[in-house]
Amino acid sequence: MKILITGSTGLLGQALGGHLAALGDVTGVSRRPPASRGGSAHVACDLRDAGRVAALVSRLQPDAVIHSQAMSDVDQCERDPGLARAMNAKTTANLVRALGGAPAVLLYVSTDYVFDGEKGQPYNEQDAPRPISVYGQSKLEGEREALRHPRAVVVRPSTLFGPGRMNFCDAIVRALQEGRTIEAFVDQTTSPTYTEDLAEMMKELIVVLTQSGPAPTPNSVTGATSQATRLVWGRASRIVHMSNAGGASRVAFAHRIADLLGRSREAVRPIRMADQRRPAKRPAYSALTSAELVPLTGRMMRPWDDALHAYLRQRGWLG
Template sequence: MCDLVDARRTAEIVGALRPDAVIHTQALSDVDRCELEPEAARAQNVDATANLLQALSRAQAPGGGDRALLVYVSTDYVFDGAKGTPYDEEDEPRPISVYGRSKREAEQLALGYPRGVIVRPSTLFGPGRANFCDTIVARLRAGEPVEAFSDQVTSPTYTVDLAEGLEALCAALGGAGTPPPARVVHVANAGGASRVAFAQRIAALIGGSPDLVRPIPMAAQGRPAARPAYSALTTIHLARLIGRRLRPWDDALHAYLHQAPSRN
């Protein structure tokens, strides 16, 4: 176990492990908590990333002095959502929340590391952690209504597909010492969906009533943090690097609801 906020401990552990590659998924990803506790957001998202990068810069990969590959898992929330069509890797981030700004700052730190690569997924669902999808399934199965944002579109991303994509990406990014052929790679299931469309698709797939899905605007819930209205992602670089894109979100959702053995 390694608390990345603890710089000394992080340096000790990275120095002992001397990894070839690190996939840095740690974050304070509760968007509203980040808005209310900006110091915690900075510590967990920016300072922790800086600690890891410093430790990696000092540590040597096995067999020589080459630095480890660092894959920094960022977010679609670095965009402001104003584009209205899917964001690609060349689009300029303009975060609109404390969370988004802290993740963008960490992205810039990762770009300052010679073998740093930014990966951006979008709204995650999958086994092992309570998520929007599981909440909807539970409520619909109980015959309870579900409120879903009508004015937020993302690229729902299945964590199992994300993990497979990350593994293929690490292989494609090359071994120790190789400069990464891309610095920003979107890794998300193909397509985009509003929260309402996602919830209605879940209802259809589990035989629940679509009438229980109640569309509401984001503003109606009065959440502390602003969310981008549209942050679907293209995955142009991923296709070039690993020779394929992740399947459409709808197929991934079907797989999660009907195949995943360990779903809550």
């Protein structure tokens, strides 16, 4: 199998490269990639350039494309909406156009920020998106572009943590280790998601997608489609929420890290989102749940607390 990963040097992209190597030949794409990383090939390509994207896809002929590249700085997106839409929606449209009618599977990595956070309980795939920021809107536009491809699935994770790049989890650990105070929102709840868990689940989904056949067409004899194909390519299951189970406020997440490291919770200073005058609004409650994951892959992702414990141990931060 030939697999193309965009955003391959990002937080999720690095995890995907490691996990998907077991399925075949992996090529990573980013604007300025290293010569090589982890034995996988990397190429440079500005995905905003439709011609270059078409040439890349034509040359590599991938069986699966994972589009994880994004402009994810929420406040920067608010400051430059044109660039946000170019990076999060236009790049997706270019990939879909380049794939054309090819049987390649396309996984588009979206975000919980497509929701407004007003529901007050975890969002599932049937909930209507209502973004409240340019970032969320641009990612929703990217979803719509992706779903123009007949074999596309939108994957929505939540707040990511993992090795490879500085993230909220790492910032908390560093502050606690250095004896500094760190601020955390008490009124923003998400589903913290370990990139290694997400990458493994996406690998399992790719296996299901590539074994389930093309988008549904009735059997020429019976007029029916297989159960696996209906599950994968039915309307609801073309959007799949993938996050570690449960939800936590930023403060609760930071407190749990302090507990696991044996540090005082007093180093975490609770603040409200309104205390910081940021350009972009954040959803107050965007934890995720899924009605599609078990039918597709046979399992849910483990609770975020278990994933956090595994990450801290993997980094050598636990005794």
